[in-house]
Amino acid sequence: MQKQRTMKKEYVQKLIFYVSIIGLPLIQFMIFYLFVNFNSLLLSFKNYEMIGGELTQSFAGFTHLLDAYKLLFTEPLFAYCLKNSVVFYLLNVISGTVFSLSFSYYIYKKRNYSNFFKAMLYLPAIVSGMVLSVVFKYFFNLGIPAIVKMVTGTNILGWTDNFIVEYYMVVIYNFIISLGSNMLIYTGTMASISESSIEAAQLDGANKYQEFWYIVIPSIFRTLSLFLVTNLLTIFNGQHNIFNFFGQKASEKLYTFGYYLYIQVLGANGNLVEFPPIAALGLALTSFAIPIMFTVRWLFNKYGPSEE
Amino acid sequence: MRQKKTLTKLIALCIAIITTCSAFLVSAGCTNDSPIDTSKSQLKVYSFTGGVGRAFLDDAITRFQNDYANYEFEPGSGKKGVQIIPSAVKSTEINTLASSGNHVLFAEAANYDALVSGEDVLEVTDIVTKPLNQVLGSDVCSETATIESKLYPESKDYLTFKDGKYFGLPHYTYYSTLIYNKKLFDDNKLYFINNPGEVTQPEEYFIFSSTDVKSCGPDGKMGTSDDGLPATWDEFWILCDYMKETITPFTFTNTNSGESIEYLLNAVYLNLAGKDQARLNYTYDSKGEKITIIESFDTQGNPVTKEEVVTNENYGVVLNSQLAKYQAIEVANKVINATDYRSTDSKTGLNMLRVQQNFIESRHYGSKPTAFLIEGSYWYNEAADANYFDDAKNAYNGFESMNEFLPMPLPRVYSGTAEDVKQVASTKKDGIIKHVVNDQPDAYGVINAKFAGDTNLINLAKMFFAYCYTQESLEQFTILSRCPKNMNYEIPEGKLTGYAKANWEYYKSADLVNPYSSSDIYMNKKRQFSLHLSNSFWRGKTYTSVYASMRDGRTPQSYFEDVMIKMA
Known part of the structure; x- marks a missing residue:
């Protein structure tokens, strides 16, 4: 009897521990992912209309979705969105693979000042993205023109008003900002590589480049491919800090799909009437994202390097 | 070694505490700390x-x-x-x-x-x-x-x-407006003279002494408070060209990427369209009255206009083709791209408050005074809350006698001279073309x-x-x-002073456009036609803002054609 009671107590304690650990993320997942996406899916097929002061809703069928596809293929604005979204993704890939991997390897090998670089490169990731972009914006808008004026006596444009450089400044900012967080994941994964594999490679006479290419990359390839595949989604939903810099008035040359959706929702100002077409556009973009993601994942699994 | 590890841990702990607490520190200023009085x-x-x-x-x-x-x-x-x-x-x-x-x-x-x-x-x-x-x-x-x-x-x-x-x-x-410094205008005699006759030099457009008779101004009636101010946008540009060597015409903030330009667009559009036409953006039925719209552009890029009624069926196309809308875009284009019309502040991303401060102090500090600030009519309150007026009074002798900031009455006729405006005014009630403000x-x-x-x-x-x-x-x-x-x-005479009085009088004497109606079309499509900031009124089918597009070298015609096809 006493034993049963102890077991029950242990079971309850384990259950409490389990719920307290898993509960919060589960609730978060349900509210901010499942519910939001399910509601967005339903919205795509609804029609809200104010008739005689009453908000009415009806089944819209595929009207909004078809309109969304038509919009995507006929509106010239979406050509900018596609170009910019792909450019930002590719930059993210370059900074998140080439540079992050190089830095991560440097830190993993505990070279000079590696901890300092680790802290410095990760620092932007712990500061709020909005704060960081505001600091960046004001430095280039006010700081640089003030320095130039002090040194040369000439006035130059702040970069948000300088349409020649604004695009490149956003590109540079996104490049820098995506370095840190990836690096931390890679160093963590590299730390789990078996020391014996590295030693074996070194005994076989592998140089650092060969060690990196033939041992480290295959060992972390699952993490790397996960990063590349999940980041593909940012082509269709990433606003890439455009809003932080330009509010709702960015030049169309800077538009991404994510930014477009973001300002549409913001501009709707809680008006249900305007939500279904926006939700349908999101669904249309998802219909492109899913097959691309699965194809890329399949390609990585089939042709990517193996640990064996 | 142990000391180094302890130091590292200490630094890490400090960073963790700062990061965790920053959210709380940010929100700390937002709470009201008054203790709850349980007896109430x-x-x-x-x-x-x-x-x-x-x-x-x-x-x-x-x-x-x-x-x-x-x-x-x-x-x-x-x-x-x-x-x-x-x-x-x-x-x-x-x-x-x-x-x-x-x-x-x-x-x-x-x-x-x-x-x-x-x-x-x-x-x-x-x-x-x-x-x-x-x-x-x-x-x-x-x-x-x-x-x-x-x-x-x-x-x-x-x-x-x-x-x-x-x-x-x-x-x-x-309301959206331009603010001007009346004392700057008085001291520099920046007022159009009545009947200038044949003009050979730019200065002949303007009064020579304060006793000269000023032109009728934008309301088209002599002897009113706006006399001598530009009566048409043609005159407005003459004034800007005349003053630009010694006075910078415009200042505005370009943060929020063009919000100030939307203020300008709204103010110009409303005054050119007039209240009745502007209200059609919310009622969608002109009840048989015709408005002037642009049908197309000729080979020289001049608008070809026609008269059209607005109905619940054609409102989308007609309202997006209003001539007044195109004219407002032309004005904005000139302000954005004529770099000698713009202050340095408007090119450097200075925030709204700092632009206000520099405008207030422009007669005392900096290389040139500034004539117009593009803003919302609330601006004075913001600047006063930031103590800019008190600071300026303390810093500069004669500040109060050299500055008087007022809402600028804008032209209600696009081109021509004050004499043309007089003609238009003579057809209106009380012989005056009223200015228009929006909520x-x-x-x-x-x-x-x-x-x-x-x-x-x-x-x-x-x-x-x-x-x-x-x-x-x-x-x-x-x-x-x-x-x-x-x-x-109403507010009894004598209760308001300074800018509050000027703002009130400008508002009360205007034709007010309230931006809403109970129309079903308004409820369902208000973002397309409302002149509120960040709405779609000024957006085209491809282009997203007049400011960004003009700055990127689009012409008013190409932008407007994009606006025209938005609802087609």
């Missing part, structure tokens, strides 16, 4: 502080608390009087009423019909339609007028769209429906809400915020 009933009131500040709210709270110091809002509880807890910040709390702890809210950028449809706000018909002395008690308020009697007809129509009931009331209003901020006062079950609390909330619309409160609001409430009321 409590009411929480939110007000958006942008533009109008919080002085009016503090004043209303103090008066209400004093007037009802012995009143029992919760009968039988033993509590007497009320403690009102203000929350005066810049936030979008109005969009999240379900999670708001505030009972009464005065908010900007509120979507009134969405709030009503979502049943987020409480019905207030009883306090709006009853005489105020009955709502507030005759010992506190002697007014026999109802709040409803102070509403503009357009406001009544929109506010009662659902079953004829009221769920909120208009809050403050401001820009979408600001409403509402009561949070979340607390509907608490009868005593709701009675208290309704009484405070009604109290904010008494004659005394409306006057105090206008005096303290230097902005009008969007209500039809």
Whole structure:
């Protein structure tokens, strides 16, 4: 009897521990992912209309979705969105693979000042993205023109008003900002590589480049491919800090799909009437994202390097 | 080695604490720390502080608390009087009423019909339609007028769209405008002379001495306060060219990427279109009256116009093709791209407040004074709250005698001379072309429906809400915020001074465009036609903002053609 009671107590304690650990993320997942996406899916097929002061809703069928596809293929604005979204993704890939991997390897090998670089490169990731972009914006808008004026006596444009450089400044900012967080994941994964594999490679006479290419990359390839595949989604939903810099008035040359959706929702100002077409556009973009993601994942699994 | 590890751990701990606490530190300034007085009933009131500040709210709270110091809002509880807890910040709390702890809210950028449809706000018909002395008690308020009697007809129509009931009331209003420094104009004689005759030199357009007769100005009538100011946009550019060597014509902030240019576009459009035409953007039916629209452009890029009525069927195409809209884009293009018309501040991303400060001090500091500030009419209150006027008075001798900032009456006729404007004015009522202002901020006062079950609390909330619309409160609001409430009321002579007076007089003498109607089309498509900031009124099918497009080298014609096809 006493034993049963102890077991029950242990079971309850384990259950409490389990719920307290898993509960919060589960609730978060349900509210901010499942519910939001399910509601967005339903919205795509609804029609809200104010008739005689009453908000009415009806089944819209595929009207909004078809309109969304038509919009995507006929509106010239979406050509900018596609170009910019792909450019930002590719930059993210370059900074998140080439540079992050190089830095991560440097830190993993505990070279000079590696901890300092680790802290410095990760620092932007712990500061709020909005704060960081505001600091960046004001430095280039006010700081640089003030320095130039002090040194040369000439006035130059702040970069948000300088349409020649604004695009490149956003590109540079996104490049820098995506370095840190990836690096931390890679160093963590590299730390789990078996020391014996590295030693074996070194005994076989592998140089650092060969060690990196033939041992480290295959060992972390699952993490790397996960990063590349999940980041593909940012082509269709990433606003890439455009809003932080330009509010709702960015030049169309800077538009991404994510930014477009973001300002549409913001501009709707809680008006249900305007939500279904926006939700349908999101669904249309998802219909492109899913097959691309699965194809890329399949390609990585089939042709990517193996640990064996 | 151990010391190094301890130091590293200490640094890591410090960073972790700073990072964790930063969120709390940020929100620390937003709370109201007044202790709760349990001997009184409590009411929480939110007000958006942008533009109008919080002085009016503090004043209303103090008066209400004093007037009802012995009143029992919760009968039988033993509590007497009320403690009102203000929350005066810049936030979008109005969009999240379900999670708001505030009972009464005065908010900007509120979507009134969405709030009503979502049943987020409480019905207030009883306090709006009853005489105020009955709502507030005759010992506190002697007014026999109802709040409803102070509403503009357009406001009544929109506010009662659902079953004829009221769920909120208009809050403050401001309009898009240019601000000019009258003393700068006086001292430099920047006024057009009446009948200049054959002009060979630019200075011949302007008066030589203060006794010269000025032209009729944009209202087309001699002897009014706007005499000598540019009567048409042609004259406006003559003035800019004349002054630009010694005075910078325009300053504005280009942060928020073109918001100031939307102020300019709205102000130019409204004055060129006139009230009746501008109201069609909300009613979509001109009842047989024709407006001038652009049909196409000829090979030289000149607009080919025609007259058209607006109906519930063709409103999309016709309203997007208004000639006045194109003319406003042409004006904006000139301001954006004529670099010698713009201040350095407008090119460096300086924020709104710093631009205001530099404009205020421009006659005393810097290389050139500035003639016009593109802003909302609330700007003076913001600058005063930041102490810019007090600082300037202390810093510069003769500041007050050298500066007088006023809303700039804009041309209502696009091209030609003052004589042409006189002709147009002669066909109008009283021989005057009135200026037009819009209600820009979408600001409403509402009561949070979340607390509907608490009868005593709701009675208290309704009484405070009604109290904010008494004659005394409306006057105090206008005096303290230097902005009008969007209500039809008068202020006795002598109560307003300085910019508050100028702003009030400009607003009251204008044709007011209230930006809403109870039309189903408005409710469903308002973002397409409302002149509110960030709406689609100025957007094209491809292009997103006039500012960004003009800056990127688009022509007004190509932008406008994109706007024209938006609803086609």
